[in-house]
Amino acid sequence: MRLRGVYFAVAAGSFRRYATYRIATAAGVFTNTVFGIILAYTFTALWSERPHLGGYDQPQALTFVWTGQAILAAAALIGGGFQEELQERIRTGDVAVDLYRPVDLQMWWLSADLGRAAFHLLGRGIAPVVAGSFLFELALPVSPLAWLAFLSSVTLGVVTGFALRYLFALSAFWLLDGAGLNMLSTLLSMFFSGMLLPLTVFPGAFGEVVRALPWAATMQVPADVLLGQYEGARLSEAYAFQAVWAVVLLAAGRALQSLATRKVVVQGG
Secondary structure (H helix, E strand, C coil), X not given: CHHHHHHHHXXXXXXXXXXXXXXXXXXXXXXXXXXXXXHHHHHHHHHHHCCCHHHCCHHHHHHHHHHHXXXXXXXXXXXXXXXXXXXXHHHHCCHHHHHHCCCCHHHHHHHHHHHHHHHHHHHCCHHHHHHHHHHCCCCCCCCHHHHHHHHHHHHHHHHHHHXXXXXXXXXHHCCCCCHHHHHHHHHHHHHHCXXXXXXXXXXXXXXXXXXXXXXXXXXXXXXXXXXXXXXXXXXXXXXXXXXXXXXXXXXXXXXXXXXXXXXXHHXXX
């Protein structure tokens, strides 16, 4: 119970920290809105030529666009969050202080990332969707239960995204500069999350593979939950897909963290 309070305090502190950057938040809302408009017009042209592409009608496809803009910053689909900060602490050796804390390193950063994600979902997620709903015909649900299901899926997606980025961040224990891997992480996230195109538009075996990768849990699945693509037992399957990837990746991160910690001790860090 005591540690839970610590992690909650870390999450709350992270929320407050990002809330102080008001100008950056306003700029992020503007950027998300403009990018959403560009994508929405692109999707309008594409779905006019190919109605029901990927299993969506045009309002659903446009809703997919604006859902992506709502969770883009929260899920750190194009970078941001804790990754660079943790790598810098590893590079400078400040991570040794983190390892001496009476808390788990992974849980500490997960708590901080959840606080960051909560702020971005509220601060940068709502306004672009509202703007999009005025400019385009969207297929947003009216049931509060649908929105609750969406928020649950977004939470699982954020945890999965954190677990992926944590693995990339730990590479700093072995590499002098993690910029290359960070760029790779961003490119993989942009393409395989569904941020640029819904993963359902990819046919055949390739489509099945990309929809089974963990990046799909960060955006594609939450968007489909909001669109009502998962109902009844299928909703449980969507949650299970996200939860399994989150657990597997967190476990992998813990194993890599243990290996990295032994490396620090051997090096005398």
